[in-house]
Amino acid sequence: MADINIPPPTNATSILAGASLRAGLSRLAKATAPPVVAVLLALLAGAVLLAVTGFYAFDIFTVMVNGVFQDVGSIAEMLLRATPLILIGIGLCVAFRCSIWNIGAEGQFYAGSCAATFCGVQFAGLPSWAHILLILVAGAAAGALWAAIAGLLKVLFNASEIVTTIMLNYIAIFMTSYLVTGPLMESGAAYPQSAKLLREVWLPRVVPSTRLHIGILIAVALAMIIYVFLFRSSAGYAVRIVGINSHAARYAGISVRRSILLAISISGSMAGLAGAMQIAGVTHRLYQDISPGYGFEAIAVALLANNNPVGAIFSGILFAVLDSGSELMQINAQVPQVLVFIIQGMVILSVVGFAALKFQSARPQE
Amino acid sequence: MDHILTLGFLATTLGATWRLATPIIFASVGEVISERAGVLNIGLEGTMLIGAFTGFATVYATGNLPLGFLAAGAAGALAGLLFAFFAITIKANQIIVGAALNLLGLGLTSFLFRTYLVQTGQGVQIVPAMDVPLLSQIPYFGTPLFRQNVVVYSTILVALGAYFLLFRTSFGLTLRAVGEHPKAVDVGGRSVALYRYAAVLIGCSLAGLGGAYLTLAHANQFVEGMTSGRGFIALAVVVFARWSPIGAFFVSLLFGMFYALQLQLQAEPSIHIPYQVLQAMPYLATIVALLLVRNRTDTPATLGVPYRKV
Amino acid sequence: MHVQPFLRMDNIRKRFGSVIASAGATIEVEEGEIYALLGENGAGKSVLMNILCGILTPDEGEIVFRGAPLRLGSPEQAVRHRIGMVHQHFMLVPSLTVTENYMLGQGSPLRLLSRMRAVSSRISELSDRYGLDVRPDSVVRNLSVGEQQRVEILKVLYHGIDLLILDEPTAVLTPQETDRLLDLLRGLVKEGKTVIFISHKLDEVMRVSDRVSVMRDGRVVFTTKTSETDPRELARMMVGRDVLMDLPRTAAQPGRVVLAVTNLHCNNELGLPAVRDISLEVRQGEIVGIAGVSGNGQSELALAMTGLVPTTAGSIKLNGEELRGLSPSAINRRPFAHVPEDRHKMGIVLPLPLTENVILQRYNQAPFSVRGLLDLNAIADHARDLVRRFKVKARDVDVLIHTLSGGNQQKLVVARELARRPDFLLINQLTRGIDIGAMEFVMQEVLKEREAGKAIMLISTELEELFAICDRILVIYEGRIIGEVPPDRSRLDELGLLMAGKRIDTAPAATLM
Helix, strand or coil, X not given: CCCCCCCCCHHHHHHHHHHHHHHHHHHHHHHHHHXXXXXXXXXXXXXXXXXXXXXXXXXXXXXXXXXXXXXXXXXXHHXXXXXXXXXXXXXHHHHHHCCCCCCCHHHXXXXXXXXXXXXXXXXXXXXXXXXXXXXXXXXXXXXXXXXXXXXHHHHHHCCCHHHHHHHHHHHHHHHHHHHHHXXXXXXXXXXXXXXXXXXXXXXXXXXXXXXXXXXXXXXXXXXXXXXXXXXXXXXXXXXXXXXXXXXXXXXXXXXXXXXXXXXXXXXXXXXXXXXXXHHHXXXXXXXXXXXXXXXXXXXXXXXXXXXXXXXXXXXXXXXHHHHHHHHHHHHHHCCCCCHHHHHHHHHHHHHHHHHHHHHHHHCCCC | CHHHHCHXXXXXXXXXXXXXXXXXXXXXXXXXXXXXXXXXXXXXXXXXXXXXXHHHXXXXXXXXXXXXXXXXXXXXXXXXXXXXXXXXXCCCCHHHHHHHHHHXXXXXXXXHHHHHHCCCCCCCCCCCEEECCCHHHCCCCHHHHHEEEHHHHHHHHHHHHHHHHHHHEHHHHHHHHHHHCHHHHHHCCCCHXXXXXXXXXXXXXXXXXXXXXXXXXXXXXXXXXXXXXXXHHHHHHHHHCCCCHHHHHHHHHHHHHHHHXXXXXXXXXXXXXCHHHHHHHHHHHHHHHHHHCCCCCCCCCCCCCCCCCC | CCCCCCEEEEEEEEEECCEEEEEEEEEEECCCCEEEXXXXXXXXHHHHHHHHCCCCCCCEEEEEECCEEECCCCHHHHHHCCEEEECCCCCCCCCCEHHHHHHCCCCCXXXXXXXXXXXXXXXXXHHHHHCCXXXXXXXXXXXXXXXXXXXXXXXXXXXXXXXXXXXXCCCCCCHHHHHHHHHHHHHHHHCCCEEEEEECCHHHHHHXXXXXXXXXXXXXXXXXXXXXXXXXXXXXXXXXXXXXXXXCCCCCCCXXXXXXXXXXXXXXXXXXXXXXXXXXXXXXXXXXXXXXXXXXXXXXXXXXXXXXXXXEEEEEEECCEECCCCCHHHHHCCCEEEXXXXXXXXXXXXXXXXXXXXXXXXXXXXXXXECCEECHHHHHHHHHHHHHHCCCCCCCCCCEHHHCCHHHHHHHHHHHHHHCCCCEEEEECCCCCCCHHHHHHHHHHHHHHHHCCCEEEEEECCHHHHHHHCCEEEEEECCEEEEEECCCHHHHHHHHHHHCCCCCCCCHHHCCC
């Protein structure tokens, strides 16, 4: 754009339009280049590790990608896996934008799963749609409450949310274990697990003969909504200002405490909702270890997206591809699936490395 | 129920307390050193796993226990080097780098374990218990408290050594100053980055040793994710101990006691508390402990803040 | 015959990015004198001295010390040449004792702290010798600012320094402490040490220095023997642009009282009294200045008035309505605008675009927020409007504000605050750290608001700024308003004395003691 103090020449509209398109594209390129490079670096690190440990990295990556995109079924499985990652990831975008280090999405996911299971096996006789809605709302509410504990401890006692959310993860996992071996345990079951949810309250599936449920659509819709919340609503504005500069936030009349509580509760509700969808859409019952670490993986999802909820759709899918691919890798090439943790760690390091370097070069010299 | 009130129960619990506190002491004393220099490393959990695995793999391959601990400390320091590069040199957000280190630690150790060691399923020879002369003769308490392995006893040395380093050497003085007022150190002609690197490396090698204790002195096997939150508990210990190494020793014992009680009570048929409630106790205690420390004047002034010149 | 001076800094140049901090400054210092370096904030005094003590390296120019060229890579090397500096912001670690601070960074890192006793007895000895009253075992955190400064000075003496540089040493001192410090400096010179003294306070320079140089815009513009000059001449040299800054304005026609502060008290963040019993009134169509040495309660006064720090007693009334006890957001909804002291810390959000910075207090008000959603077009229009009216140099309103120069950032802050159509405008430091062009522009804009009948309060440490636009100047000292001076440059001495805490009452009835 031209200097706005000078009115643009009247006959130059088309040139300007071209320029603004180019500017838009270059901005998009600038925004997407660091995460793309970060992922490539992380994959490279994974490949090096595979090579060093005696695997054929290239073949394995080829198998992964081909396997994941083999047919509708495998793509659906991948998207099924992406659903909780996107949901938790968009929630974490809100918390991280507020500079709240919620490492407790895993526990919030468990809290949501427990509440959803409880509501799922109770309240028989409700209309199916109402019952499903109840399950999802209960999951989201439980996740929000579980996160709000850490939020309250932060604003009231100045207790570090990093430590409290991590501790609440363990407590939530033990709580789940207690529930499936005690109050919610299926009568006569051999394993610690809850009773199965009735078919009426299962989430509707969107692709026939696959397990992909409407959760993926809800997750994408919520990503848009969270984007609007963060960047187009006054409450989201307040959350971001608190995250960047709490002095300026107070100057602006923003309640720092309220914004912190709001941000962590939203992030908890998304994790709780993801847990509820896992119950109502995939497993249909609660058991121990219901999450393979979605809450931690979603940290990488959010960071890779630069805490942008729309970006988190893509980074969530990317990690789901890696996850699904790593399952195939394990089955077909005996490569331990935990390789994805390493890749996630590397992605995070590359992303923060880029961000810090960019910040340093962009710092005003005063 | 009466059984719980006996001296024997108490003695056994105390002995187990010390044993279970040992890895937390290593990690938290290390973190005290790191945080005193102003670096917050939440990647202790991953670092401990790296130490646990490296120690185990080394002893598995060589049968040499001291070498195992040495390798674990070195691996911890290596993890610390990675952390320090991002947190100090690149000045990235320390919390995020720590989170990444946790993922890397979990991923790498599990990956290598599954690739190379899982099929064997064999354990290693662990550090043997050793009687402390005289003390082990004390009735009731002697055996449970003073028939431990040497790593458990060494925690006393670790805490005292860290105290000595921080408060009795010129290095420690500068290290503490780096955490409080790095500019003063910089203007005084010493490199802030160098001291922070040193603090992180010492802290992480201690965390690595704490991890190695788990595989080489506690269990005789490596299990994926076997630290189960001890690295995170160590973080809370540091706050509760007000950044004192001696304090960290005693606060770790407190948390060790929660682990010990949990195990002892689970084994107690007359207790009807769900075992998950007992399992959750150390974690719940951590949260309560954080709430008890309201006054944070001891917090190193620049904790978590990268130092930028000018 | 020309004698080689003790120290000569020749044509020193230093720039930080686009900011020129030193534009070819040259000074000469004689052995055994107190040499004062006088100038406004940002004139380049500290940069020049940081170069001399090895913290900064000059881009150009050379230093000759005791007849030999001096090239310093670190403060340590400066100390080896027996040059030491007491910084404005003390380089003491608060949690350590005095002795520990002295030992910091000395000798091998592997050495044990066993020398502690020797160091501490040496400190006691030196302290007694100079009458500094420094106890080696005190923890720095527990010392007053004056005591900490003595610790810093003694630290330099402990290291056996011959050339002592002090950066604004009196900015944080009480008059008594200042006297004591000046006595000490005289004593040091008698011992053969040389002192360079950075200040922007005329009276101290007159009292203590042998020679003085005035710096302006990174250059030395005037050097003289102190005995051959007077404060008025120095003031003119310091500002050097009184013609430039004489903004045309009409006589004030104060209307009704808009803002009334009565018996206000509040504490600072350490819980100590910072504002004590302040009462003042600001009327329509006048600009009331608050002058004072920084740290005398100005920050707390401004924050207390805007609800950002709690008050302990008193009242703040805007158009008769009590503001005390209202939340910052409630005050934001009143016709009360505030240009904060530190724009980077509070006034703007650096990593955000101009658009998101212009709605800071009104992010949840119409027309920028409609039913909880931001109206991006309204915000962009508003930002464009402010940018145009205040001639802010920005490529577009969606560029990040940290890419703007300080002057343009401040213009935008002032524009944003004025756009809220306040009845009362509180400004804390209008022109700090901005270029002359922007300076004049914002001052003129503030004057326009006065013409339009706004009530304005300007807190400033820049006397020239106060003289240029205020209708009356109140002086704040240790949290109290201790006097009022008309904005008349001929009464600078009087203002200076008040700022140093000395009441000079012309009215005989009010004579103290």
